[in-house]
Amino acid sequence: MSTILQAISLRKNFGGVVALDDLSFEVRAGEIKSIIGPNGAGKTTLFNIISGIYRPSSGRVRFEGKDVALLPPHVIARKGISRTFQNLQLFANMTVLENVMVGRHPRTRVGFWRSIVRFPGVRREERLTARAAKELLDLVGLADNAHRAAATLPFGKQRLAEIARALATEPKLLLLDEPASGLNVRETEQAGRLIQKIRDMGKTVLVVEHDMSLVMGISEEVLVLDHGRRIAEGPPREVQKHPEVLRVYLGEDFHNAASAES
Amino acid sequence: MSKKNLIGLIVLIAFLLVIPRFFGNPYYLGVLVWSGLYSLICMGLSLFMGYCGQISLGQAGFYALGAYGSGILTARFGFEPWPALAVALVACVILALGVGLPTLRLKGHYLAMATLGFGVIIYVVADADPFGLTGGPSGFSGIPKLSVFGLALNDELRWYYFVWATVLIFLFFLLNLVNSRVGRALRSIHGGETAAKAMGVNVAKYKTQAFLLSAAMASVAGSFYAHYVGFVNPEPFNLELSIHLVTMVVIGGVTNLWGAIAGTVLLTVLTEGFRTFFKEYRLLFDGLILVVIMLLFAEGLFLGAAKKVAALVARASCLRSRRRPGASTHSTGNPEAAS
Numbered sequence: 001m002s003t004i005l006q007a008i009s010l011r012k013n014f015g016g017v018v019a020l021d022d023l024s025f026e027v028r029a030g031e032i033k034s035i036i037g038p039n040g041a042g043k044t045t046l047f048n049i050i051s052g053i054y055r056p057s058s059g060r061v062r063f064e065g066k067d068v069a070l071l072p073p074h075v076i077a078r079k080g081i082s083r084t085f086q087n088l089q090l091f092a093n094m095t096v097l098e099n100v101m102v103g104r105h106p107r108t109r110v111g112f113w114r115s116i117v118r119f120p121g122v123r124r125e126e127r128l129t130a131r132a133a134k135e136l137l138d139l140v141g142l143a144d145n146a147h148r149a150a151a152t153l154p155f156g157k158q159r160l161a162e163i164a165r166a167l168a169t170e171p172k173l174l175l176l177d178e179p180a181s182g183l184n185v186r187e188t189e190q191a192g193r194l195i196q197k198i199r200d201m202g203k204t205v206l207v208v209e210h211d212m213s214l215v216m217g218i219s220e221e222v223l224v225l226d227h228g229r230r231i232a233e234g235p236p237r238e239v240q241k242h243p244e245v246l247r248v249y250l251g252e253d254f255h256n257a258a259s260a261e262s
Numbered sequence: 263m264s265k266k267n268l269i270g271l272i273v274l275i276a277f278l279l280v281i282p283r284f285f286g287n288p289y290y291l292g293v294l295v296w297s298g299l300y301s302l303i304c305m306g307l308s309l310f311m312g313y314c315g316q317i318s319l320g321q322a323g324f325y326a327l328g329a330y331g332s333g334i335l336t337a338r339f340g341f342e343p344w345p346a347l348a349v350a351l352v353a354c355v356i357l358a359l360g361v362g363l364p365t366l367r368l369k370g371h372y373l374a375m376a377t378l379g380f381g382v383i384i385y386v387v388a389d390a391d392p393f394g395l396t397g398g399p400s401g402f403s404g405i406p407k408l409s410v411f412g413l414a415l416n417d418e419l420r421w422y423y424f425v426w427a428t429v430l431i432f433l434f435f436l437l438n439l440v441n442s443r444v445g446r447a448l449r450s451i452h453g454g455e456t457a458a459k460a461m462g463v464n465v466a467k468y469k470t471q472a473f474l475l476s477a478a479m480a481s482v483a484g485s486f487y488a489h490y491v492g493f494v495n496p497e498p499f500n501l502e503l504s505i506h507l508v509t510m511v512v513i514g515g516v517t518n519l520w521g522a523i524a525g526t527v528l529l530t531v532l533t534e535g536f537r538t539f540f541k542e543y544r545l546l547f548d549g550l551i552l553v554v555i556m557l558l559f560a561e562g563l564f565l566g567a568a569k570k571v572a573a574l575v576a577r578a579s580c581l582r583s584r585r586r587p588g589a590s591t592h593s594t595g596n597p598e599a600a601s
Contacts (some may be wrong), residue, residue: 051460077462091453102450106462108443112471115442122442125455131441169462
């Protein structure tokens with residue numbers, strides 16, 4: 001499989017705080033890759049850099065072989081990277097359907113003047129936009145909530161609406177920031193199946209997640225970060241046994257006890 | 263165009279056609295002409311404030327540019343009114359671009375500061391008259407009347423129809439805009455800039471476009487002003503007017519074009535009705551309105567008050583049915599709560 005995303009010695013400082021420290025990794029096209037690590041490991045910072053919201057202090061991000069680290073976020077979205085947000089950022093002033101329709105923005109064309117006069121072509125595009133958005137709401141199971149105000153959706157459904165909105169931009173690479181946080185066990189399982197379905201649609205998915213059962217269940221590859229550095233990378237089974245990972249997640253003592261036993 | 267908006271437009275047109283029958287006297291019509299001129303400005307401002315979440319405190323400056331542009335070009339350089347309007351409009355948009363480009367790329371209320379300064383500069387320049395064009399504090403007159411399709415606008419009734427027809431045309435266009443791809447992009451900016459950017463919306467571009475449109479509409483209103491009054495002086499275009507315009511938009515509920523018009527008419531009529539009082543205390547009154555609306559009716563006076571009344575009615579009927587035994591189940595909608 002070919003590489004779709006490549007991070008090369010990424011570094012990000014916030015004042016004196018180092019959020020990412022010389023981080024390099026690759027994502028292969030068509031895989032589900034998870035990024036795990038304790039709070040403050042730099043996971044969300046990494047997403048913010050890939051999606052163009054932050055610029056890295058140094059290092060490069062290559063998407064489909066081209067440098068994207070210095071591009072503004074709306075251009076990166078157009079190139080085929082989309083994302084959801086850990087702290088839900090649906091447009092509260094719009095309906096669920098309208099939220100997803102905003103996601104069609106980079107794939108539609110009607111501009112200022114044509115919108116004002118509303119030529120027939122405008123109406124056609126509007127219909128297609130609404131139809132595409134409805135199909136995505138179907139996919140994530142929110143078809144019945146299309147006309148609700150986004151802010152009134154329960155937490156779990158807001159996560160799904162964000163995924164639908166992100167998919168509406170037709171991303172090649174989808175970044176999901178803690179898609180299962182705040183979900184119950186059943187909802188988490190559903191989210192896992194949805195993520196696999198999205199992968200089966202030919203998209204690459206990069207997931208930041210704390211829920212280990214979800215991560216281990218769906219990922220082809222897992223990247224473990226701690227203090228902005230890569231401490232392990234590989235298939236879930238290998239990563240689970242990695243001594244550094246055990247140390248970070250379970251503490252020094254547990255790690256020593258485990259190695260003493262074996 | 264949604265059904266609701268279409269019905270709204272038809273009702274508004276009917277209303278506008280009926281009004282002169284009851285308020286045919288030139289004084290009342292004059293007040294309505296002013297309401298129409300301010301509505302033009304406030305619709306643009308509402309688009310910018312309500313849909314982009316930005317605020318401009320310099321609309322009086324753009325209004326002044328239109329008025330002085332049209333006035334100077336026609337009275338001093340012999341331009342025809344319509345070409346003069348176009349030239350003033352282009353100049354206004356270029357200046358707005360100069361104010362907006364550097365500030366709208368930044369997060370936060372830099373544009374509010376920049377427009378505040380801009381409005382004051384326009385006022386000061388018109389007042390000081392460094393190029394001998396504006397006539398200084400006493401202004402200048404001799405601005406010709408405007409003609410539309412060969413029809414001279416020489417009385418209040420014609421002005422009334424002309425200004426409100428323009429308002430309707432702009433309202434129609436803006437309603438189209440708001441319910442389109444671009445309108446959704448604008449609303450998404452208000453909903454959350456970061457998410458909007460991540461969805462591919464070029465936030466700076468759309469903010470700039472909406473700002474330019476608001477400036478252009480203020481400029482057109484200013485040009486009409488010059489031809490309507492036939493005389494321009496700096497005094498009406500002070501900072502107070504900019505604040506007054508913002509108040510009109512806020513009264514109507516910032517994200518509502520209909521509200522912008524309703525708020526404008528309400529405040530214009532009120533200001534005119536209590537003219538002697540407002541001469542001294544308009545700013546105080548504006549401040550009071552802004553505070554009250556922001557605290558009590560975030561959606562604007564009309565929608566907000568309607569919801570408050572609806573809530574009160576619901577509560578009253580709930581209380582009443584609770585007093586009647588056996589009827590409370592239906593009002594609470596929860597059978598267990600009643601038992």
